[in-house]
Amino acid sequence: MNLPEHYDTLYSTSIEKIRSGQYQLDPLLDSDTDNRLGITLLLRPDSQTKQQIQAFLGELKAIDPAQYYYPNSDIHITVMSIISCYSGFELGQIAVPKYVELVRRSIPAMREIRISFKGITASPSCVLVQGFMLDDTLNELRENLRLNFKNSGLEQSIDKRYAIQTAHATVVRFRSEISNMEGFLQVLEKYRNHDFGTFTADALELVYNDWYQRKEHVQVLHRFRLG
Template sequence: MTSDPAAFLARLHDYRRAGAQALRDSGADPDPILAEEVRAPGADQRYGVNLIACPPLPVVEAIAAIQARLSALEPGQYYYPASDLHLTLVEVCSSQGRDAVEQLAAAISQIVPDLVAEAPQAVLARPLLGYDRRACALNFVPADHGLQTLRAHLVAQLAGEGIAIAPRYPAQSAHVTLMRYLRPLTADRAGWVSVLESISAPALEWRIDSLWLTWGATWYGRTGRVQMRGPYALGGTPLSG
Protein backbone atom coordinates (compact mmCIF):
# COMPACT_ATOMS: atom_id res chain seq x y z
CA MET A 1 0.00 0.00 0.00
CA THR A 2 1.50 3.31 -1.06
CA SER A 3 1.61 6.20 1.41
CA ASP A 4 1.80 8.81 -1.37
CA PRO A 5 -1.67 10.42 -1.68
CA ALA A 6 -1.13 11.36 -5.34
CA ALA A 7 -0.10 7.83 -6.30
CA PHE A 8 -2.97 6.41 -4.26
CA LEU A 9 -5.48 8.66 -6.05
CA ALA A 10 -4.03 7.81 -9.47
CA ARG A 11 -4.40 4.11 -8.77
CA LEU A 12 -8.00 4.68 -7.66
CA HIS A 13 -8.81 6.47 -10.91
CA ASP A 14 -7.27 3.56 -12.84
CA TYR A 15 -9.48 1.18 -10.88
CA ARG A 16 -12.58 3.24 -11.68
CA ARG A 17 -11.76 3.31 -15.40
CA ALA A 18 -11.19 -0.45 -15.48
CA GLY A 19 -14.39 -1.07 -13.53
CA ALA A 20 -16.43 1.14 -15.82
CA GLN A 21 -15.15 -0.64 -18.92
CA ALA A 22 -15.78 -4.07 -17.42
CA LEU A 23 -19.35 -3.12 -16.53
CA ARG A 24 -19.97 -1.77 -20.03
CA ASP A 25 -18.54 -4.89 -21.64
CA SER A 26 -19.86 -7.63 -19.37
CA GLY A 27 -22.32 -6.20 -16.88
CA ALA A 28 -22.46 -7.09 -13.21
CA ASP A 29 -21.01 -10.26 -11.68
CA PRO A 30 -23.58 -11.22 -9.01
CA ASP A 31 -22.49 -12.86 -5.76
CA PRO A 32 -24.31 -16.20 -5.39
CA ILE A 33 -23.16 -16.73 -1.81
CA LEU A 34 -24.53 -13.36 -0.72
CA ALA A 35 -27.76 -14.06 -2.59
CA GLU A 36 -28.16 -17.31 -0.68
CA GLU A 37 -27.27 -15.61 2.63
CA VAL A 38 -29.97 -12.98 2.00
CA ARG A 39 -32.47 -15.72 1.12
CA ALA A 40 -31.51 -17.98 4.03
CA PRO A 41 -29.58 -16.13 6.77
CA GLY A 42 -26.87 -18.35 8.17
CA ALA A 43 -26.03 -19.99 4.85
CA ASP A 44 -22.61 -18.32 4.63
CA GLN A 45 -20.23 -20.44 6.72
CA ARG A 46 -17.03 -18.50 5.95
CA TYR A 47 -15.95 -17.35 9.38
CA GLY A 48 -13.22 -14.81 10.02
CA VAL A 49 -11.66 -12.32 12.43
CA ASN A 50 -11.08 -8.66 11.62
CA LEU A 51 -10.02 -5.37 13.12
CA ILE A 52 -12.26 -2.68 11.65
CA ALA A 53 -13.07 1.02 11.84
CA CYS A 54 -16.70 2.18 11.81
CA PRO A 55 -17.44 5.32 9.79
CA PRO A 56 -18.59 8.51 11.53
CA LEU A 57 -22.02 9.98 10.88
CA PRO A 58 -21.00 12.32 8.01
CA VAL A 59 -19.57 9.35 6.10
CA VAL A 60 -22.65 7.24 6.83
CA GLU A 61 -24.87 10.06 5.56
CA ALA A 62 -22.81 10.48 2.39
CA ILE A 63 -23.07 6.75 1.73
CA ALA A 64 -26.83 6.80 2.32
CA ALA A 65 -27.21 9.52 -0.31
CA ILE A 66 -25.20 7.48 -2.82
CA GLN A 67 -27.22 4.36 -2.04
CA ALA A 68 -30.47 6.24 -2.56
CA ARG A 69 -29.37 7.34 -6.00
CA LEU A 70 -28.19 3.88 -7.01
CA SER A 71 -31.18 2.02 -5.61
CA ALA A 72 -33.55 4.25 -7.57
CA LEU A 73 -32.10 2.69 -10.72
CA GLU A 74 -31.14 -0.78 -9.42
CA PRO A 75 -33.40 -1.57 -6.43
CA GLY A 76 -32.73 -5.30 -6.59
CA GLN A 77 -29.09 -5.14 -5.55
CA TYR A 78 -27.75 -5.49 -1.99
CA TYR A 79 -27.25 -2.17 -0.21
CA TYR A 80 -25.39 -2.31 3.08
CA PRO A 81 -27.42 -1.04 6.05
CA ALA A 82 -25.73 1.68 8.07
CA SER A 83 -25.04 -0.74 10.93
CA ASP A 84 -22.91 -2.95 8.65
CA LEU A 85 -20.71 -0.25 7.10
CA HIS A 86 -17.05 -0.68 7.98
CA LEU A 87 -13.48 -0.22 6.83
CA THR A 88 -11.27 -3.27 7.36
CA LEU A 89 -7.98 -2.30 8.98
CA VAL A 90 -6.60 -5.83 9.34
CA GLU A 91 -8.16 -9.05 8.11
CA VAL A 92 -6.69 -11.50 10.59
CA CYS A 93 -8.18 -14.59 8.95
CA SER A 94 -10.98 -15.55 6.59
CA SER A 95 -12.95 -18.63 5.51
CA GLN A 96 -12.17 -20.60 8.66
CA GLY A 97 -14.32 -22.85 10.81
CA ARG A 98 -16.41 -21.38 13.60
CA ASP A 99 -14.54 -23.04 16.48
CA ALA A 100 -11.12 -21.91 15.26
CA VAL A 101 -12.36 -18.36 14.75
CA GLU A 102 -13.96 -18.15 18.17
CA GLN A 103 -10.76 -19.38 19.82
CA LEU A 104 -8.68 -16.85 17.89
CA ALA A 105 -11.07 -14.01 18.68
CA ALA A 106 -10.99 -14.91 22.37
CA ALA A 107 -7.19 -14.76 22.32
CA ILE A 108 -7.08 -11.42 20.48
CA SER A 109 -9.72 -9.88 22.73
CA GLN A 110 -7.33 -10.32 25.64
CA ILE A 111 -4.56 -8.35 23.96
CA VAL A 112 -6.43 -5.62 22.04
CA PRO A 113 -5.76 -3.01 24.75
CA ASP A 114 -2.04 -3.65 24.26
CA LEU A 115 -2.40 -3.57 20.46
CA VAL A 116 -3.93 -0.11 20.49
CA ALA A 117 -1.98 1.42 23.39
CA GLU A 118 0.60 3.00 21.09
CA ALA A 119 -1.26 2.67 17.79
CA PRO A 120 -1.24 5.82 15.64
CA GLN A 121 -4.41 7.43 14.39
CA ALA A 122 -5.02 7.87 10.66
CA VAL A 123 -6.73 10.55 8.60
CA LEU A 124 -8.64 9.78 5.41
CA ALA A 125 -9.88 12.38 2.94
CA ARG A 126 -11.06 12.95 -0.65
CA PRO A 127 -13.81 10.29 -0.84
CA LEU A 128 -14.45 8.88 -4.30
CA LEU A 129 -16.86 6.19 -5.45
CA GLY A 130 -15.12 3.07 -6.69
CA TYR A 131 -16.77 0.24 -8.61
CA ASP A 132 -16.20 -2.97 -10.49
CA ARG A 133 -18.40 -5.85 -11.67
CA ARG A 134 -18.98 -7.10 -8.12
CA ALA A 135 -19.54 -4.08 -5.91
CA CYS A 136 -19.45 -0.34 -5.24
CA ALA A 137 -17.52 1.25 -2.39
CA LEU A 138 -16.71 4.68 -1.08
CA ASN A 139 -12.93 4.94 -1.30
CA PHE A 140 -10.75 7.36 0.62
CA VAL A 141 -7.29 8.74 0.03
CA PRO A 142 -5.04 8.59 3.11
CA ALA A 143 -3.91 12.10 4.01
CA ASP A 144 -0.42 10.81 4.76
CA HIS A 145 1.31 7.61 5.84
CA GLY A 146 -0.94 7.24 8.90
CA LEU A 147 -3.14 4.40 7.64
CA GLN A 148 -0.21 2.41 6.35
CA THR A 149 1.59 2.90 9.67
CA LEU A 150 -1.50 1.94 11.66
CA ARG A 151 -1.99 -1.28 9.73
CA ALA A 152 1.69 -2.19 9.98
CA HIS A 153 1.65 -1.47 13.72
CA LEU A 154 -1.35 -3.74 14.32
CA VAL A 155 0.12 -6.57 12.25
CA ALA A 156 3.45 -6.28 14.06
CA GLN A 157 1.78 -6.27 17.46
CA LEU A 158 -0.25 -9.36 16.55
CA ALA A 159 2.90 -11.08 15.32
CA GLY A 160 4.60 -10.24 18.60
CA GLU A 161 1.85 -12.18 20.34
CA GLY A 162 2.34 -15.16 18.04
CA ILE A 163 -0.63 -14.38 15.78
CA ALA A 164 0.19 -14.36 12.07
CA ILE A 165 -2.46 -12.83 9.84
CA ALA A 166 -3.84 -14.77 6.87
CA PRO A 167 -5.88 -12.30 4.78
CA ARG A 168 -7.50 -13.04 1.43
CA TYR A 169 -5.32 -10.32 -0.11
CA PRO A 170 -2.97 -7.58 1.10
CA ALA A 171 -4.65 -4.39 2.32
CA GLN A 172 -4.16 -1.98 -0.58
CA SER A 173 -7.07 0.43 -0.18
CA ALA A 174 -9.19 2.43 2.23
CA HIS A 175 -12.79 1.71 1.34
CA VAL A 176 -16.25 1.11 2.75
CA THR A 177 -18.30 -1.26 0.60
CA LEU A 178 -21.83 0.07 0.17
CA MET A 179 -23.41 -2.18 -2.48
CA ARG A 180 -22.91 -5.66 -3.92
CA TYR A 181 -24.60 -7.18 -6.93
CA LEU A 182 -27.21 -9.84 -6.23
CA ARG A 183 -28.43 -10.17 -9.81
CA PRO A 184 -27.64 -8.99 -13.33
CA LEU A 185 -28.25 -5.35 -14.13
CA THR A 186 -31.76 -4.42 -15.15
CA ALA A 187 -30.64 -0.96 -16.22
CA ASP A 188 -28.84 -0.30 -19.48
CA ARG A 189 -25.14 -0.97 -18.91
CA ALA A 190 -23.94 2.28 -20.39
CA GLY A 191 -26.57 4.24 -18.49
CA TRP A 192 -25.63 2.56 -15.23
CA VAL A 193 -21.96 3.33 -15.72
CA SER A 194 -22.82 6.93 -16.55
CA VAL A 195 -24.62 7.24 -13.22
CA LEU A 196 -21.68 5.71 -11.34
CA GLU A 197 -19.24 8.07 -13.03
CA SER A 198 -21.40 11.10 -12.25
CA ILE A 199 -21.62 10.53 -8.50
CA SER A 200 -19.44 12.78 -6.39
CA ALA A 201 -19.12 12.54 -2.63
CA PRO A 202 -18.94 15.63 -0.42
CA ALA A 203 -15.57 16.77 0.83
CA LEU A 204 -15.05 14.79 4.02
CA GLU A 205 -12.26 14.01 6.42
CA TRP A 206 -12.39 10.88 8.55
CA ARG A 207 -10.06 10.57 11.51
CA ILE A 208 -9.73 6.93 12.49
CA ASP A 209 -9.28 7.16 16.24
CA SER A 210 -10.69 3.81 17.34
CA LEU A 211 -11.19 0.26 16.16
CA TRP A 212 -13.40 -2.76 16.78
CA LEU A 213 -12.61 -6.46 16.97
CA THR A 214 -15.16 -8.48 14.97
CA TRP A 215 -15.56 -12.19 14.41
CA GLY A 216 -18.08 -14.51 12.82
CA ALA A 217 -19.33 -14.65 9.23
CA THR A 218 -17.56 -11.36 8.56
CA TRP A 219 -17.36 -11.45 4.74
CA TYR A 220 -20.23 -8.96 4.39
CA GLY A 221 -20.20 -7.58 7.94
CA ARG A 222 -23.87 -8.40 8.49
CA THR A 223 -24.66 -7.40 12.06
CA GLY A 224 -26.72 -10.50 12.78
CA ARG A 225 -23.80 -12.79 11.89
CA VAL A 226 -20.95 -10.88 13.51
CA GLN A 227 -19.87 -10.38 17.10
CA MET A 228 -18.15 -7.09 17.92
CA ARG A 229 -16.05 -5.84 20.80
CA GLY A 230 -15.05 -2.21 21.16
CA PRO A 231 -14.52 0.56 20.44
CA TYR A 232 -10.89 0.65 21.47
CA ALA A 233 -9.26 4.08 21.34
CA LEU A 234 -6.08 4.25 19.30
CA GLY A 235 -3.19 5.52 21.34
CA GLY A 236 -4.99 4.67 24.55
CA THR A 237 -6.84 8.00 24.63
CA PRO A 238 -10.25 7.56 26.30
CA LEU A 239 -13.18 7.98 23.92
CA SER A 240 -15.64 10.73 24.77
CA GLY A 241 -19.24 9.76 25.33
Protein backbone atom coordinates (compact mmCIF):
# COMPACT_ATOMS: atom_id res chain seq x y z
CA MET A 1 0.00 0.00 0.00
CA ASN A 2 1.15 3.52 -0.84
CA LEU A 3 0.42 5.11 2.54
CA PRO A 4 0.80 8.80 1.57
CA GLU A 5 -1.55 8.28 -1.38
CA HIS A 6 -4.02 6.35 0.79
CA TYR A 7 -4.09 9.07 3.47
CA ASP A 8 -4.39 11.84 0.84
CA THR A 9 -7.35 10.18 -0.85
CA LEU A 10 -9.04 9.54 2.49
CA TYR A 11 -8.55 13.17 3.52
CA SER A 12 -9.84 14.76 0.33
CA THR A 13 -12.95 12.57 0.06
CA SER A 14 -13.78 12.77 3.77
CA ILE A 15 -13.31 16.53 4.11
CA GLU A 16 -15.78 17.08 1.30
CA LYS A 17 -18.32 14.89 3.06
CA ILE A 18 -17.74 16.64 6.38
CA ARG A 19 -18.00 20.09 4.78
CA SER A 20 -21.29 19.16 3.12
CA GLY A 21 -22.75 17.76 6.34
CA GLN A 22 -22.48 14.11 5.32
CA TYR A 23 -20.35 13.14 8.31
CA GLN A 24 -21.42 10.33 10.63
CA LEU A 25 -22.24 10.71 14.32
CA ASP A 26 -21.52 7.76 16.61
CA PRO A 27 -24.76 6.89 18.46
CA LEU A 28 -23.01 4.48 20.85
CA LEU A 29 -20.30 6.79 22.20
CA ASP A 30 -22.34 7.74 25.25
CA SER A 31 -24.48 4.61 25.48
CA ASP A 32 -24.74 2.82 28.82
CA THR A 33 -25.82 -0.36 27.04
CA ASP A 34 -22.87 -0.73 24.63
CA ASN A 35 -21.32 -4.07 25.60
CA ARG A 36 -19.11 -4.62 22.54
CA LEU A 37 -15.81 -6.13 23.68
CA GLY A 38 -12.89 -7.82 21.99
CA ILE A 39 -9.17 -8.62 22.01
CA THR A 40 -6.58 -6.30 20.44
CA LEU A 41 -2.82 -6.16 20.09
CA LEU A 42 -1.73 -2.53 20.15
CA LEU A 43 1.15 -0.16 20.72
CA ARG A 44 1.22 3.34 22.15
CA PRO A 45 3.15 6.48 21.16
CA ASP A 46 5.57 8.05 23.64
CA SER A 47 4.61 10.92 25.93
CA GLN A 48 6.27 13.61 23.81
CA THR A 49 4.30 12.58 20.74
CA LYS A 50 1.07 12.49 22.75
CA GLN A 51 1.76 16.04 23.99
CA GLN A 52 1.91 17.17 20.37
CA ILE A 53 -1.38 15.42 19.65
CA GLN A 54 -3.05 17.06 22.67
CA ALA A 55 -1.93 20.50 21.46
CA PHE A 56 -3.77 19.77 18.21
CA LEU A 57 -6.83 18.47 20.04
CA GLY A 58 -6.79 21.52 22.29
CA GLU A 59 -7.24 23.78 19.27
CA LEU A 60 -10.15 21.68 18.05
CA LYS A 61 -11.76 21.67 21.50
CA ALA A 62 -11.61 25.46 21.58
CA ILE A 63 -13.61 25.48 18.33
CA ASP A 64 -16.03 22.67 19.17
CA PRO A 65 -15.85 21.15 22.68
CA ALA A 66 -18.80 18.80 22.07
CA GLN A 67 -16.89 16.23 20.00
CA TYR A 68 -15.19 13.17 21.52
CA TYR A 69 -11.45 13.78 21.98
CA TYR A 70 -9.16 10.93 22.97
CA PRO A 71 -7.24 11.40 26.24
CA ASN A 72 -3.57 10.41 26.28
CA SER A 73 -4.40 7.17 28.09
CA ASP A 74 -6.48 5.93 25.15
CA ILE A 75 -4.35 6.97 22.14
CA HIS A 76 -3.00 3.89 20.38
CA ILE A 77 -2.10 2.20 17.12
CA THR A 78 -3.93 -1.06 16.46
CA VAL A 79 -1.36 -3.68 15.51
CA MET A 80 -4.07 -6.29 15.00
CA SER A 81 -7.71 -6.63 15.99
CA ILE A 82 -7.57 -10.28 17.00
CA ILE A 83 -11.21 -10.58 18.07
CA SER A 84 -13.18 -7.60 16.77
CA CYS A 85 -15.50 -6.15 19.40
CA TYR A 86 -18.95 -7.71 19.47
CA SER A 87 -21.84 -7.71 21.93
CA GLY A 88 -21.63 -10.40 24.56
CA PHE A 89 -17.99 -11.41 24.16
CA GLU A 90 -16.44 -12.30 27.53
CA LEU A 91 -12.87 -13.06 28.47
CA GLY A 92 -13.88 -16.41 29.94
CA GLN A 93 -14.70 -17.66 26.44
CA ILE A 94 -11.02 -17.94 25.48
CA ALA A 95 -7.80 -19.42 26.91
CA VAL A 96 -5.76 -16.25 27.39
CA PRO A 97 -2.35 -18.00 27.86
CA LYS A 98 -2.67 -19.54 24.38
CA TYR A 99 -3.18 -16.09 22.85
CA VAL A 100 -0.23 -14.69 24.78
CA GLU A 101 2.05 -17.49 23.62
CA LEU A 102 0.93 -17.19 19.99
CA VAL A 103 1.57 -13.43 19.97
CA ARG A 104 4.97 -13.99 21.58
CA ARG A 105 5.91 -16.43 18.80
CA SER A 106 4.80 -13.90 16.18
CA ILE A 107 7.02 -11.01 17.31
CA PRO A 108 10.12 -10.65 15.08
CA ALA A 109 13.26 -11.34 17.12
CA MET A 110 15.31 -8.42 18.44
CA ARG A 111 13.48 -5.83 16.37
CA GLU A 112 12.13 -2.37 17.07
CA ILE A 113 8.99 -0.77 15.69
CA ARG A 114 9.58 2.84 14.66
CA ILE A 115 6.68 5.09 13.69
CA SER A 116 6.54 8.64 12.38
CA PHE A 117 3.34 10.54 13.16
CA LYS A 118 3.10 13.20 10.49
CA GLY A 119 -0.04 14.99 9.43
CA ILE A 120 -3.70 14.24 9.93
CA THR A 121 -6.38 12.67 7.80
CA ALA A 122 -10.06 11.99 8.33
CA SER A 123 -12.92 9.64 7.69
CA PRO A 124 -16.61 10.61 7.62
CA SER A 125 -16.82 9.69 11.33
CA CYS A 126 -13.46 10.64 12.85
CA VAL A 127 -10.11 12.43 12.66
CA LEU A 128 -6.89 10.42 12.50
CA VAL A 129 -3.20 11.12 13.00
CA GLN A 130 -1.24 9.65 10.10
CA GLY A 131 1.33 7.03 11.05
CA PHE A 132 4.18 5.95 8.79
CA MET A 133 6.25 2.82 9.40
CA LEU A 134 9.99 3.47 9.16
CA ASP A 135 10.87 -0.20 8.72
CA ASP A 136 9.15 -3.49 7.90
CA THR A 137 8.84 -4.82 11.46
CA LEU A 138 5.16 -3.97 11.92
CA ASN A 139 4.21 -5.51 8.57
CA GLU A 140 6.26 -8.61 9.38
CA LEU A 141 4.55 -8.90 12.78
CA ARG A 142 1.12 -8.62 11.20
CA GLU A 143 1.88 -11.30 8.63
CA ASN A 144 3.18 -13.61 11.38
CA LEU A 145 -0.01 -13.04 13.38
CA ARG A 146 -2.21 -13.77 10.35
CA LEU A 147 -0.41 -17.02 9.61
CA ASN A 148 -0.14 -18.22 13.19
CA PHE A 149 -3.75 -17.48 14.13
CA LYS A 150 -5.04 -19.01 10.89
CA ASN A 151 -3.32 -22.25 11.82
CA SER A 152 -4.16 -22.15 15.54
CA GLY A 153 -7.85 -23.06 15.77
CA LEU A 154 -8.31 -20.23 18.29
CA GLU A 155 -11.28 -17.86 18.03
CA GLN A 156 -10.23 -14.86 15.95
CA SER A 157 -11.63 -12.45 13.38
CA ILE A 158 -8.42 -11.14 11.82
CA ASP A 159 -9.05 -9.27 8.56
CA LYS A 160 -12.80 -10.01 8.70
CA ARG A 161 -13.70 -6.29 8.59
CA TYR A 162 -10.65 -5.21 6.56
CA ALA A 163 -6.97 -6.11 6.29
CA ILE A 164 -5.16 -3.55 8.44
CA GLN A 165 -2.18 -1.99 6.68
CA THR A 166 -1.81 1.47 8.21
CA ALA A 167 -0.34 2.82 11.45
CA HIS A 168 -2.81 5.59 12.23
CA ALA A 169 -4.26 6.69 15.56
CA THR A 170 -7.89 7.78 15.86
CA VAL A 171 -8.00 10.93 18.02
CA VAL A 172 -11.45 12.51 17.42
CA ARG A 173 -14.90 10.98 16.93
CA PHE A 174 -17.98 12.94 15.94
CA ARG A 175 -20.67 12.74 18.60
CA SER A 176 -22.75 15.83 17.69
CA GLU A 177 -23.24 18.39 14.92
CA ILE A 178 -20.09 20.41 14.26
CA SER A 179 -20.93 23.85 15.63
CA ASN A 180 -18.29 25.88 13.76
CA MET A 181 -17.59 24.08 10.52
CA GLU A 182 -15.18 26.59 8.97
CA GLY A 183 -13.19 27.00 12.16
CA PHE A 184 -12.99 23.23 12.63
CA LEU A 185 -11.83 22.63 9.07
CA GLN A 186 -9.25 25.41 9.33
CA VAL A 187 -7.61 23.67 12.29
CA LEU A 188 -7.60 20.37 10.38
CA GLU A 189 -5.95 22.05 7.42
CA LYS A 190 -3.39 23.72 9.72
CA TYR A 191 -2.31 20.31 11.00
CA ARG A 192 -2.62 18.50 7.66
CA ASN A 193 1.17 18.03 7.42
CA HIS A 194 2.21 18.73 11.00
CA ASP A 195 5.09 16.67 12.40
CA PHE A 196 3.83 15.16 15.67
CA GLY A 197 7.05 13.24 16.24
CA THR A 198 8.85 9.96 15.63
CA PHE A 199 9.00 7.30 18.30
CA THR A 200 10.20 3.77 18.89
CA ALA A 201 7.63 1.51 20.52
CA ASP A 202 9.07 -0.11 23.64
CA ALA A 203 6.21 -2.55 24.14
CA LEU A 204 3.15 -4.22 22.68
CA GLU A 205 -0.01 -4.69 24.75
CA LEU A 206 -2.50 -7.52 24.36
CA VAL A 207 -5.74 -6.09 25.76
CA TYR A 208 -9.37 -6.94 26.43
CA ASN A 209 -11.11 -3.78 25.31
CA ASP A 210 -14.23 -1.89 24.37
CA TRP A 211 -14.78 -0.35 20.93
CA TYR A 212 -13.08 2.94 21.87
CA GLN A 213 -10.15 1.60 23.91
CA ARG A 214 -11.27 3.66 26.91
CA LYS A 215 -8.89 3.14 29.83
CA GLU A 216 -11.67 2.33 32.28
CA HIS A 217 -12.82 -0.54 30.03
CA VAL A 218 -9.40 -1.91 29.03
CA GLN A 219 -7.74 -4.84 30.76
CA VAL A 220 -4.10 -5.48 29.84
CA LEU A 221 -3.69 -9.23 29.42
CA HIS A 222 0.05 -9.15 28.69
CA ARG A 223 2.76 -6.61 27.92
CA PHE A 224 5.50 -7.68 25.51
CA ARG A 225 8.77 -5.77 25.78
CA LEU A 226 10.45 -4.84 22.51
CA GLY A 227 14.07 -4.12 21.60
